[in-house]
Amino acid sequence: MKKLFISVGLAAAGTVSLQADYAPDLNSMQTTKIWSASASLRGFYDDNYNTAHDKQGSAGFEVSPSLQLSVPLQQTEIGLKYTYGLYYYQTRQNQGNDPVDQSHQVDLWLDHAFTERFQGTVKDTFRYGREPSLLNPNGGPQSFSRINGNNIANYANASLTSDWTREFSTVSTYNNSFYNFQNSGTTVANLSTQGASQAGLLDRIDQSIANDFRWSVSQQTIVLIGYAFGWVDYTAGEPIQQSATTTFYSNDRNYRSHTGYVGFQSTVLPNLNASVKVGVEDDQYYRQSYSQLGPYLVSTASYTYAPGSYVQVGIQHNQNASDIAALGSNGRPTLSEESTVFSASLNHQITAKLLGSLVGSVQDSTYNQGAYNNNSDWIYSLGANLSYAFNQHFSTEVGYNFDDLQSNVPNNSFSRNRFYLGVTAAY
Numbered sequence: 001m002k003k004l005f006i007s008v009g010l011a012a013a014g015t016v017s018l019q020a021d022y023a024p025d026l027n028s029m030q031t032t033k034i035w036s037a038s039a040s041l042r043g044f045y046d047d048n049y050n051t052a053h054d055k056q057g058s059a060g061f062e063v064s065p066s067l068q069l070s071v072p073l074q075q076t077e078i079g080l081k082y083t084y085g086l087y088y089y090q091t092r093q094n095q096g097n098d099p100v101d102q103s104h105q106v107d108l109w110l111d112h113a114f115t116e117r118f119q120g121t122v123k124d125t126f127r128y129g130r131e132p133s134l135l136n137p138n139g140g141p142q143s144f145s146r147i148n149g150n151n152i153a154n155y156a157n158a159s160l161t162s163d164w165t166r167e168f169s170t171v172s173t174y175n176n177s178f179y180n181f182q183n184s185g186t187t188v189a190n191l192s193t194q195g196a197s198q199a200g201l202l203d204r205i206d207q208s209i210a211n212d213f214r215w216s217v218s219q220q221t222i223v224l225i226g227y228a229f230g231w232v233d234y235t236a237g238e239p240i241q242q243s244a245t246t247t248f249y250s251n252d253r254n255y256r257s258h259t260g261y262v263g264f265q266s267t268v269l270p271n272l273n274a275s276v277k278v279g280v281e282d283d284q285y286y287r288q289s290y291s292q293l294g295p296y297l298v299s300t301a302s303y304t305y306a307p308g309s310y311v312q313v314g315i316q317h318n319q320n321a322s323d324i325a326a327l328g329s330n331g332r333p334t335l336s337e338e339s340t341v342f343s344a345s346l347n348h349q350i351t352a353k354l355l356g357s358l359v360g361s362v363q364d365s366t367y368n369q370g371a372y373n374n375n376s377d378w379i380y381s382l383g384a385n386l387s388y389a390f391n392q393h394f395s396t397e398v399g400y401n402f403d404d405l406q407s408n409v410p411n412n413s414f415s416r417n418r419f420y421l422g423v424t425a426a427y
Contacts, residue, residue, distance in 0.1 A: 039065040042397075042422030049089060051403075053411045058091035060099075062422075075114075081107040085129065103129030117163040127153045147198050149182025169214045177206040186238045188247055200238030200250050201323045207231055208257075221266040226277070230257040232321075240325040241333040248325070248333050255285045255336070257319070259296050274301040283319060285335055292368065294319075294338060308349030315342050319368075324409060326371035334370030337377075339363060353390070359383045375408040396423045 040062070047057040066083040085103035093099035106126040113119045130147060159173040184199035210228035217223055234250035241248045261279025268274055281296040300314040317340045325333040345359040363379040385399035401418040 034069060034071060036068045036070075036427065037066065038424060038426035039063070040422055040424040042420050044418060044420040046089075046416070046418045048414060048416040049091070051405075051414055051416060053414055055414075055416075056091065058089040060087060060089040062087050062420075075112060077109075077111040079107070079109045081105075083107075101130055103127070105129075119161045120159065121161075122156075122158045124154065124156045127155075147181055147183065147202075149198075151182055152178070152180040154178040167216045169216075171212040171214065173208075173210045175206075175208045175210075177204075179204050179206075184236060184238065186240075188239050188242070191239045191242055191247075196240040196325055197236070197238060198323065199236045200240045201325060202321055203236040203250065204232055204234045204321060210259075220268070221264060223262075223264045224277075225262050226260070226279075228257075228259040228261075230259070231255070232257075241327055243327055243331060246331070248327075252287045252333070253285070253321075253335050254287055255283050257284070258282045261296055271304040272301070275299065281319070283336075288332055288335065288369075290332065290335070290369070297340075306349065308355070309347060311344070311346050313342075313344045315340070320365075322367065324367065324370065324372065328370045328373050330369075332369045334367055334372065336368045337365045338368060339365040353388055355387050355389075357383075357385045357387075372408060377405060377407040377409070377412070379406075380404045393427055394423070394425055397421070 042062045042064075043059070044062065045057065045059045048055040049058050050056050063086045064083060066081060068079070068081040070077065070079045083105040085101075085105075087101040087103075089099050089101075104127070108122075108124045110122045111119070112121075128150065130149070130151060154177070156176040156178075157173065159171060161169065161171050163169045180203055181198040184197045184203075186194060186197040186200050208228050208230035210226060212224045212226040214222050214224045232253075232255055234253050236250040238250055239247050240250055240252075259279055259281040261277045263275065263277035265275040266273070276299045277297070278299070279296040280293065282291065282293050284291045295317055297315060297317040299316070300312065302310060302312045304310040317338070320337050320339050322334050322337045327333050341361055341363040343359075343361040345357065347355065347357045350356050360382045361380075363381075365377045365379065367373055367375050367377075380403070382402045383399065385397060387395055387397040389395040398421045399419075401420075402416070404415045405413055407413045
């Protein structure tokens with residue numbers, strides 16, 4: 001894995017990338033006004049902005065304005081949010097390099113109630129920049145490494161909830177993730193000298209369709225059974241690895257998946273919610289005549305112990321892309337990674353104006369095939385944040401983020417510390 005420089009996501013919640021949902025949270029975005037605006041200014045120190053084995057630090061600042069429109073109609077809500085990020089790094093300025101990174105994010109959502117029994121939702125999030133936790137949200141060590149260039153990631157989701165009877169309902173979903181990285185252009189002639197490009201390794205379209213059959217066994221509990229079909233197509237068409245007899249291309253890592261699962265959602269107590277989906281996933285790498293059977297798991301729980309104070313925990317196991325393609329003894333390149341992430345967060349309302357938060361995760365990413373088959377990279381993340389609201393329009397915050405990657409891949413391991421202090425104005 002090439003350890004390149006990473007843009008700074010300075011919010012403490014940004015240290016846990018795998019379990020994040022990159023479509024916007026409708027509840028958090030709803031406001032009593034049709035429009036709202038905010039702007040944040042943060043100063044920071046990052047002791048390893050290259051996320052490299054050999055550290056190099058820099059002080060800098062971030063400016064991030066955003067504008068949001070939310071239009072509630074009788075049966076429909078339409079929302080749009082734009083967020084711009086500018087990041088300045090003093091060390092890069094001193095070295096004569098471009099000191100500025102920029103990012104753009106556009107969130108679009110639409111909720112529509114066709115009838116009392118049929119509701120549909122469409123969400124889309126477009127990202128443009130270099131921030132790894134935004135460009136690679138599905139986990140794996142590459143989620144913590146910057147990829148140079150102007151890169152694009154888009155995440156779309158559509159769902160239809162149908163209440164057929166008082167007890168029985170279905171939820172049908174379609175997900176689409178699109179990735180395009182600027183670093184490209186590897187050919188068979190230069191593969192041995194410059195290696196596979198990030199586009200060759202990571203450009204892809206990741207799609208899935210799923211249907212859940214749900215039964216309300218009580219007012220507090222829903223049980224479900226479901227099936228999902230997924231397909232991942234690598235789109236760059238570039239060579240990624242070469243043996244004495246075979247050249248492997250991006251699409252040699254294409255695969256299809258079949259997942260069956262059961263689960264439940266329950267309000268165990270008025271202040272305690274839990275949900276679990278557990279099952280089996282069958283991944284078929286049809287261009288490699290290789291298949292793999294593994295577990296599927298998504299589980300979350302949330303406990304509110306006081307007004308404004310709550311604890312959340314989660315565990316998720318999923319397949320994700322890898323930017324390693326080294327050939328194994330059986331002649332296959334690295335096909336993917338299996339990642340399991342344990343996450344926990346705590347938000348505590350210390351006073352009416354002072355809020356503290358802790359967020360952390362432990363992630364195990366195991367390489368599938370290739371030279372590092374069955375070897376694991378371990379990623380540890382921790383974030384702490386204190387924010388003080390002077391009033392509804394102005395607040396200040398201070399925080400610390402820590403990331404640590406332990407890898408069997410040579411020169412992949414690194415640790416990183418970030419400190420930040422900032423102010424936010426909102427209207």
